[in-house]
Amino acid sequence: MSEDDALTTLRARLVAEAADQGLLDVAYRTLDTPIGRLLIAATPVGLVRVAFECEDNNEVLAELAGQISPRVLEAPRRLDPVAAELDEYFAGTRRDFDVPLDYALSSGFRQTVQRYLPHIGYGQTQTYKQVAEQVGNQGAVRAVGTACATNPLPVVVPCHRVLRSDGTLGGYRGGLAAKGALLTLEGAG
Incomplete structure (x- = not known):
């Protein structure tokens, strides 16, 4: 097993264990789109943040850690439904989003x-x-x-x-x- 494969396997195990133990409060991933790479993040309530490529990902993650929870982890699979809806939107086959939203960053x-x-x-x-x-x-x-x-x-x-x-x-x-x-x-x- 290569070092990259071992790291991928370890990361997947850590994400699964964190989720199983209720330690994953904010999951995130990146997604390539026609308007650039987006960082998307979700809580158990729903999608909480969409950040553009021009925004500093580290600052966005720090914002999430400070305002939502420090338990932030890259967990792409948890965001598959959001990524699928965004892909459909950019393909022109989706007009409305159905994913649950978390408005915790606004008041x-x-x-x-x-x-x-x-x-x-x-x-x-x-x-x-x-x-x-x-x-x-x-x-x-x-x-x-x-x-x-x-x-x-x-x-x-x-x-x-x-x-x-x-x-x-x-x-x-x-x-x-x-x-x-x-x-x-x-x-x-």
């Missing part, structure tokens, strides 16, 4: 906005102002922008569907090229 108004975003249909867009009105706070346009900018679940919670009032993209955690690519994939841009 208050930000979480209210993020929970609303999946109601913006595939291929559709709304402005920050329209989202503010939909969540019952028409004066909170900038706060909606902040909620979108800090969305821990981009792509799955589609903050890319929110645009400026003049129709321009605005900002995006994964960069404007990624936001434009997602809108183009959906036929919205």
Whole structure:
């Protein structure tokens, strides 16, 4: 057995033992997509974080360890359902995500906005102002922008569907090229 095979076997055994003993609070893996490599992470509640390639994976994992639990482990198989849905989305065969979500990294108004975003249909867009009105706070346009900018679940919670009032993209955690690519994939841009 090669050293790489032995390491893979050991890692798989550690993941299985951690899961069996209830010691795995956050599982993560990476996934290659048309918009770059994504780091996806889940708790027993559901998907908790989607991070773009431009985000430092070590910082993302440290954030998860600090805000969720220090028991974070690379456990790709636990995220197979999320990876499958993302693959289907990028292939153009999935319009809505069914995986359970964990909103533990958001609270208050930000979480209210993020929970609303999946109601913006595939291929559709709304402005920050329209989202503010939909969540019952028409004066909170900038706060909606902040909620979108800090969305821990981009792509799955589609903050890319929110645009400026003049129709321009605005900002995006994964960069404007990624936001434009997602809108183009959906036929919205």
